Amino acid sequence: MKQNLKNEYLSIPNLMGYFRILLIPLYLYLYICAKSYRLAIFIMLLSFLTDFLDGKIARRFDMVTEFGKILDPVADKLTQGALALGFALRYPAVVILLLVFLIKELCMAVLGIYMMKRGYRMDGAQKHGKLCTAVLDFTMLLLLVFPDTSYFTVNLLSALAIFVMLFSLVKYLRMYWTAYRNLNNYNSEKNNTKAKKLWKMLLAVILLTLLYASAVILPYTRQPTVSEETVQSFQASDFYSESDGVERAKVISDNGEALAERVRLISQAKEEIILSTFDFDADSSGKILLSALLDAADRGVRVNILIDGLAYTTGIQGNPWFLALTETDNVNLRVYNPINLLKPWTLMGRLHDKYLIADSTAYILGGRNSYDYFLGDQEGYKNYDWDVLVSTKNSPGSGSIVQLQTYFHSIWELPDCRTAGKQRLFKNHPAVQECRQELRNLYQQTQSGHKDWFAPLDILTATVPARSIRLVSNPIHVRAKEPVVFYTITELMKNADESVIFHTPYIICNDWMTERLKEVCTHVPRVQMMTNSIANNGNPFGAMDYRENKARLLDTGLQIMEYDGGISYHGKCFAIDSRISAIGSFNWDMRSAYLDTELMLIIDSEELNRQLRKEMHKYEKDALKVKDADSYELADGQSPQLMASQKKFSIDMIRRWAYWARFLM
Template identity: 45%
Template sequence: MKRTREYFSIPNLMGYFRIALLPVFLLLYYRADSKTFYLAALLVLAVSFLTDFLDGKIARKFNMVTDFGKILDPVADKLTQGGIAVALTFQYPLTVRLLVFFLLKELYMAVMGLILMKKDRKITGALWYGKACTCILDAGILLLLFVPNLPLLVSNAVIYLLMAVMAVTWGMYLLFHIQMLTTGEADSGRTKGKRRGLLITGIIILAVISFVLCAILPYRRQPEVSSEYMESFQADSFYGEGISADRAVMIEDNGAALRERIRLISQAQERIILSTYEMRSDTSGMQIMAALRAAALRGVQVELLLDGFAFWTQVEGNPYFYALETTDNVEIIVYNRANVLTPWKGMSRMHEKYIIADDRVYLAGGRNTFDFFLGDQEGHKNYDRDVLVYNTGGADSSVHDLVLHFEETVAQKCCSLWRHGKLLENSASVKRAAAELDRLYVRMQAENPQQFEAIDYADVTFPVNHISLVSNPGGLYPKEPWTFWTLCQLIKHADTETIIHTPYIICNDYMYDMFTEICQKNENVMLMTNAPSTNGNYFGAVDYVLNKEKILDTGLKILEYSGNYSYHGKSILIGDRLSAVGSFNMDIKSAYQNTELMVVIDSREVNDQLEDIFLDYQREACPAAESGSEVEELFSGDVPGRTRMVRRVIMWLDPWIRFLM
């Protein structure tokens, strides 16, 4: 009878009631396609929190505290937390991992609680670190629950933080349970607690320092170009005698760049290859994903190559990418996936941007796959450039070289196929995302049918004598600067004016020497880059100001672009025949750390088109002065306070970390 009264005391009945509310909350939240359902779900959750607040007070005031209640209350807490985590999987698929980890931890806690009861050990209830873990979990889960549409990086960071807190708490409980089982009581000495805290703090500080050093020190070494590669270079091989199988045209407008990508994807019959540094689920990114999914559903093989760091910040945890990956005929390949356990690999990035359709046509250039670079949406933009290359059917087309380059890249050990498991595939958020992509594709066809119409690329492209692909060597860690060296050699061999456009210029001594050597041989070398005021890259803006005199001392004629938006084009006019377009920035990172791709085109017509484009931009540029007030302008009152603060930090760090830029 006493045991029955203990089980059915008022505080324990409130605990049962709290558990019973869980399926009601989950059903309402899952069906919350209107404000009414959403508010009803939150009301049920509020009632659950209220009973949790009251049951302990009632138990203590009316002397209803029981050993069973000490177990039931945290179990009800954990079930509530787990239920909310389940609800979050409807929106954030990554919370499935949080839920699995949570269930494993609580299963352990339940088993150990029963073992301690069986051995007649004193049940103390939740310890301070358990309560702290519960508070942090509640705060994080409620943040995800009540603030929908958090930036992906924020939601991922919250989820991983909660998992880390649970891991630390689990470890501390493990030590506690070992002590309880061996001695029958837990040590509560403050001295040992302080020592343990200092030890943990010291370990964390040492781990952070080690992580930073391991991440940056391998990249201090910047290798020279090998004699074998130099001997293999022949400037004449970049020129052709007659008309090749390729035809080409520049794609300058952001809106046209998105439309041509949609057209390529919608017209593909066999295979689509898309390589991009960064892809987001914004307006243009969603349209690309919808088109890729539609192509895969009609039987086209879709291969998407993404950089590992951008994958972590934009893809992992994003239900739209999960929906795309779960589609038949889709493979998502990740280059050098970010891993905190291997920080020495972290600076090696995949920076190439191109899309190939059926070995017939491709786009290559410097555009990432999101709204800054694609589409006619309002808001911030980056001006960039693609070259569209059309294969008329010959075996000598450069499209075959680009396909081979892609296959060699994904065959490297640092590339891995993204597999997330059936658990995430079947989550409600992923299914909803797939349905939304399908609806979006239908809407795109209705609202802009022109971008789905086939065109004769021969009518909109120019004849080409020859196309060459220039890239850095494969693999991780510092690379020989093949792309930079090759472009410099082509410029040196040109006896007429050369114009370089680059978003930013960050050089080491070797690169300064190369530019000096070029300018001594060819006095007509001009370089246009963003003025500090328009440069969207904080590092690029600050380093340019700090090292401007060194750049001018090379003999380069510098123009500073001051248009409405940041200029992101990476192209070179070499004489009156060669045009180079691609992903290579004139900086140390592109030269030594990243994979990069430049398409070098021998065509007078394409060269003329690119020259006209250059002249349009250069009308909004001014010659760089040898000295001026750029440093003061970086921190003027017109600059937002946050930007000024970041620039000051970078200015202090620049001499120490510029070898990474």
Template identity: 40%
Template sequence: MKKPATKKRWVRRIIGYSLLALLVYMILGATLPFARFPEVSQEFQQSFSTDPFYSDTVGTDRAVLVETSQEALEYRLKILNEAEDRILFSTFDMSPDQSGTELYSMMLAAADRGVKVQILVDGLSGIKSLRKDMKNYALGTHPNIEIRFYNLPNPLLPWTFIGRMHDKFICVDNKFLLLGGRNSSNYFLGEYNPDVLSYDRDVLIYNGSGKEPEEGSVWQQIEAYFTSLWDGGDCTTVYDRVSKRKEEKLQEAAASLRETHQRLLEERKELFDPDTDYVAMTVPTRKVSLIYNPIHKMSKEPWVWYQLTQLMKEADSRVWIQTPYAVLNDAMYKALESIGSDLDDYEMLTNSVAGGDNFMGSSDYIFNKEKILNTGITVYEFQGNHSMHNKSMLLDGDLSIIGSYNLDMRSTYLDTETMLIIHGEEFAETLEDAMLAMWDQSLKVTPEGDYEAREGVEPLVLSGSRKYLYPITSVVFQLFRFLL
């Protein structure tokens, strides 16, 4: 009579051990492949030089800083409307909300007039944010549009959840390149949710020469980079077919997008002005260059960080860093320390723990803030009314750096990243003004980790559940901080 009970216990044990083994597999599979930090190869180091980032003469590329969320949406809509031949659209995250729908409508309109549109979205963000919204199919089934996801996660291969595509740029006809830190949603674009916004920064590069891109130009660099990602083997075409029973919904979604485009035509005529003077809107530059990380989905050599450190080491007197997060390993701490040894002005602006929107990043910052301060860099924490997502550097008075790279281990070793290096005094002045405007809303952190008082700036106060969770998570997250 006891045998059935014994058999049931064995079945439960087998199920329990199997689930435990699966859990261990998932945890180890998502962590062990990324626990080691690769170093930049000797080959890469020997081939690298900072000389190509500089020029003695003014080039054909002009630039304008895109600082507000409303400007960010409007510039995107304007350059998409200008497309005549090809659009390369890359984003970490995209949402079919109001700003996203307006972007969709402009790309569909471009495709309707014969423009080839390639849209590349990170796979993990894509399946979370885009899901089965029919607007995606309205684009993806158009003969002139293709949508691909980078590194679509496989539940049986846990390491596919880690390495992400973090790039955010739009390239139109080798004439416009908009690149920065903004994702494609209301949180970053437009003012549809004014109480729920994130500060961020982009740069628009304009080539008004009408000539084919020169060898080594940023236009050749961005196209080659996008193509390597697109064809690299880690991308999957999505939203390219629908079942017969959804055909009517597909047509309704396409019609809705075309109605959105028509509404923009009628209500936002300035976006479609054929006489827009992009020369007047921009300033000249000497040289614009692209840097990026390896494109595969596993742990990466820190190409972007290495190139940034080499440029910072050559600065004569000033290095300003603006980053939403600061999560560093020992090699990065040492690099920061060596960079600042001969500088007169060495500062970093990051989010305060109370104001930041990255729970894990803030947790780590609490635990390791002292290590950052010990590198010798002067740290300021932003106290503005929204979280700050800007990723920029300013070197001396002529080199500006803007893009998607956060000063953390994820951007350094795990994700694809892109940054533009812009040589030119006039643009550096505009970036300096924008950075100072945010510094004016910030408080200096003392060597003891407190704030130095400043007239007109009150420190944000940590509230809610985070106040009680951070003392715990700041310690627990040290176990896997290499994934942050």
């Protein structure tokens, strides 16, 4: 009798099962408390190895027991639960996965025990159950081995695992219901997969995919024309004034200064901060911005953040660094056109605006997103871009800041925007609380390490007077848009007396846009553009289109310079004669013209124009002067950057297979 009990409960495979269960609290301590991820990985890999070996040993040495058949899956589920618990305390999105896992396993346990008492025995795990286990194990393994996985990837993996678990649970519930109705004649009646059925399913999938893609793309193929109202309302004289206005401005061309001025505005705000951005990341500069916004909220300042739905889905949703801010009092986050796969006809409409408003006294507007590529002087890859700082300190609540505030509120109140970030489930999440404390510590470090960022700006010496500042914007709905910004800036350019110089990262024009550019070149003696060379362009689609249409652009009369400095140039600005300057988010492509919300700030100021032209020239002096579609006028020491073979291959593939989609890029 003792020998039988020993064989049943104390066999080597069962001892290995006990060992796996004992490893669970050690793993949780190392992962959650000690944050010793490498040791935690080692412990879990040891558990996986033990799981692999106990089955082999049981079958090889005839040690399979009824108790072992129960112990092994129990150890599996406890291990999965421990992994999910650890990850849930680090990644907010996994909290939902953990809850679904617990509900599923609880349902399975209760139903299994009940059906066993009724005499029903399930014939092993079902295929969908094995798939569920495989997906869950794969998700857990990835999060375990790669602890720095992005929050977007965590969200995707969690969503996939949750879907598969729910699918498996539904299948098991149906199976148990069938067995309950006919216990004596239970038959899983799983039809063998037939080729005809598979073929029909494949055709259905292909058809649905094509229909879905059509629903995404077709609504944007019709590019609206300029309305008579827009044509009649344009007056070039509206952008000029003969006396100084109430506002002063300065150009911000340096990434380090761009971060410093944002922190300065936020730190000195007393009532309200408005931040609108296309993209926001919790990297070095992003965390500094988050810490400044958190400190402002702690001081009682209202913080309103508006962000594009694509950026929210890919980098912010479920990210504890952002939850640390949005779960704080006085902070509100609204998402423009959140990604909704059930509304594919809205997926292409994006918010591309970038600006920061402090109270009613100052704002920064330009083309910079809120992360390291555009802000700060840290090491690593950079994009060159532009901002303009506008101050109305001596006359708050007047001038162009009123236009910008009105524009912001018109988007904020759109039905296409949704409030996000207020998720009570995550308010007291350990990772969120930890990130909040780290942000507060970071703000103190920034204050002590960069005291000059927090000193009041001497407006009179740091800025220059502006006669007129006007905001130009596209329509704000998510559908295909009237090209208001493109029409306005080209119409303004046509009124130039001597010269128009504009910078754009890439240029993708349809026939109408090309004709408009030709009209500008016909009216103005000198029209010059600087864009990235094909090799230097960070956008493969933009590089491809420029290569294909370079000769066509030259035929308009445009003088082209190519920035070829090894770092992708992202600036969006132009200068007209010696008075008008403009900085904003508008790229010279069809997406900016017809699909995105866009802003350009048009400023009448000779001093600011000189300031902008001086900064623009720093890039232009090293740019390649295009002679024709195939050659350059090279200065001494100049030689075009060689294009990597991998980039050339990608451009060729885009040209071959996706040139038709140029209006979306």
